[in-house]
Amino acid sequence: MARAIWSGSLSFGLVNIPVKLFGAVSPKDVRFHMLHDADGGRIRLRRFCEVEDREVPYEHVVKGFEVGANRYVTVTREELEAYDPKATRTIEIHDFVELAGIDPVFFESTYYLVPERSAAKAYRLLGQAMRRAGKVGIATAVLRTRESLCCVRPSGEEALALSTMNRADEIVPASSLELPEAGGQPSERELAMAEQLVASLAGPFDPERYPDLRRQRILELVERKAEGQAIEAPQPEAGPAQVVSLADALAASLAAARGGGKAAGAGGEEERAAARPARAARRSAPPQAARTVASKRPRKRRA
Incomplete structure (x- = not known):
């Protein structure tokens, strides 16, 4: 609930x-803890003072706004709350x-x-x-x-x-970008093909068609390692084919769209369909992975 x-x-x-x-x-981000590679112990971040070279308790930490090189104006919690x-x-x-x-x-x-x-x-x-x-x-x-x-x-x-x-005032205006100066204008034939390509790919928005493949693969990797399987590095995917001209790229894209496929380098539906949606719902590593890491940690002896 x-x-x-x-x-x-x-x-x-x-x-x-x-x-x-x-x-x-x-x-649904895949989150990892930082561990010591020698014994699997958790790595913790601490509040450390650079001047005194020691850890500082939370109650002695204040906020500071940098106004110059190594110059700060400190502000108390009470001042901010006001x-x-x-x-x-x-x-x-x-x-x-x-x-x-x-x-x-x-x-x-x-x-x-x-x-x-x-x-x-x-x-x-x-x-x-x-x-x-x-x-x-x-x-x-x-x-x-x-x-x-x-x-x-x-x-x-x-x-x-x-x-x-x-x-x-938080928005960066597009007018501030250093865009290329106006060059050659597209021809009517190129514009017509681009419009046809847009029309051939148009349809209602279906978010289920676009799963996070990287997250799915990482979760599969974690599960397989937790089960003790040997992992081989995946083969690098082939990059997009070299495009000779804009018109050639548009023509090839139109042909692929009309044939029910995708243009080279755009990614295939077969790959997405092969992904496992159940594993996509998992936000963290499965329990087996936690037990595998924990088993490597040496138990501390009480004095």
């Missing part, structure tokens, strides 16, 4: 909807805008908003109104002592989602 990470209310105008916030994403925004426990919608008008670069993390039972009608009212208007809400909320800019939007047929957003 998922646990709420925040509770408060969602407001627009004078309407307040008691809601709870639940995580919408469960990262600037924390007031925890209003309210997600306040300020404006309604079109979702297409928001560049995806603004979005950070996404959560689900779930109403209290008594607020189900108001919750559905807001969702249906946004769906009919084709709008999403821009809001602010205090989450984890920080005021976050948020986007409240319909998700699925009934739910509302909340995505935290980057601020305007």
